Amino acid sequence: MAEASTHLAFDLGAESGRAMRGDFDGTRVALGEVHRFHNRAVALPDGLYWDALGLHAEICAGLARLGTPAGSLRSIGIDSWGCDFGLIDADGVLVANPLSHRDGRGARAADTAFARVCAREIYETTGIQFLPFNTLFQLVALEQSAALRAAAQVLLIPDLLGYWLSGERRAEATNASTTQLLEVHSGDWAWELIARLGIDPGLLPGVIAPGTPVGRLLPQVAEETRLPATTPLIAVASHDTASAVVAVPFEPGTTAAYISSGTWSLVGVELTAPVLSEHARRANLTNERGFDGRVRLLKNVMGLWLVQECRRAWVARGSEPSYSDIVELARRSPVGGPLFDPDSPSLLAPGDMPARIREACARCGQPVPQERAVLIRAVFESLACKYRLVLEEIESVTGSSIEVVHVVGGGASNAFLCQLTADLTRRPVLAGPVEAAALGNIVVQLHAFGELASLAEMRALVRRSFDVRVYEPATDAGRFDALYQRFRRVVMVDLVGGGITR
Helix, strand or coil, X not given: CCCCEEEEEEEECCCEEEEEEEEECCCCEEEEEEEEEECCCEEECCEEECCXXXXXXXXXXXXXXXXXXXXXXXXXXXXXXXXXXXXECCCCCEEECCECCCCCHHHHCHHHHHHHCCHHHHHHHHCCCCCCCCHHHHHHHCCCCHHHHHCCEEEEHHHHHXXXXXXXXXXXXXXXXXXXXXXXXXXXXCHHHXXXXXXXXXXXXXXXXXXXXXXECCHHHHHHHCCCCCCEEEECCCEHHHHHHHCCCCCCCCCEEEEEECCCXXXXXXXXXXXXCHHHHHCCCEEEECHHHCEEEEEEECCCHHHHHHHHHHHHCCCCCCHHHHHHHHHHCCCCCCCCCCCCHHHCCCCCHHHHHHHHHHHCCCCCCCCHHHHHHHHHHHHHHHHHHHHHHHHHXXXXXXXXXXXXXXXXXXXXXXXXXXXXXXXCEEECCCCHHHHHHXXXXXXXXXXXXXXXXXHHHHHHHCCCEEECCCCCXXXXXXXXXXXXXXXXXXXXXXXXXX
């Protein structure tokens, strides 16, 4: 029997971060929250930035709050969103706070990048969908900046935070794949492409696989957190979606898709090889790296960001609805209201989201929702319709049918959206686990110590440890099929939506 052990996962999202303790008894793993904190981009006169130093301070606070006796924590892992990075100078000092992917300047550099290397060649080399905030575009946008001229190295968010804990600089492969600079077959940097784009290859650290020990705590971190300096940091599947997919409780023998539902909704399937066809490129599907050489063929959908920003706008106007209040508003509104493409580029940046959604509905020739209940119902129905559209694109590209949809992440606790997803996709939805990214983070740490030999064993542990809730599609398929067909007409001018296509 495996030895009982405790591991700590830092799972950083665009709205909040959390430190989750994982206790493994040899048969099951239990999760417990140690520390939760806000994470918000900060608008400055020159752009939108992340507070990287604040994130480091919160990670140290989480380590200090762990509550286990000194020496009983076996390891630490960090996962976060993709694409964003910090710039480190030759002395290892942070040059400037990391840009937020919602800053917008990456989109303005797209034409410059495509003039150097055509979109088809970029896709065939990297397999990554074109999104305006990909690291590729961000670096091209910064090429004349003082910050990039001062930089000696680029570190993605989990690698940057891991560097401040351990002093070691690496690029973990799953997050590195989101940059659109990693070669899709070899898993190393696409050196020729990088040079042709005008990006200095020396900026990029060595790539390591998830499950690799990175280093141990620096003396000052150990002193601040009261943890042994020998505590190891493990490079987990550090892209949060990659960690979440590790924890999807796929049943062997079923053809299933996943929706990692949070600020973003990542809708996809897990494959053993990338799909680089012209059909896949036109559909703007992405081939991100997963654990154990897997490929995550997926598309980014705007996700619960729309709800979060609506709530923020309403709070600013003096009301403070909870997320459960917002869901209840949508539930009380009738089926079949206005629809819009949730991946409209106009919805990417922070701002007055209710006003932007009304504008999006008007552009599509839909009734403009004035009441909150109708507007938020439009958000959820449009998201569920977009999920079906992406699933159908994936089926068309792969030639395989999808029988079941697993919803993991925070959205798995939203019973209304899960049922709506089942109704509109016409497939059973299996919801849970909610803290999938943190759980995947923990089980990769266990793998690093040899406790779990394979991805199959990891998922078997997840199934033993956590229940899922099943949502069956409604029997009255007609009204949901009609809603979906109307949605298709709404987005017909741009079926891909939200990306940069050439």
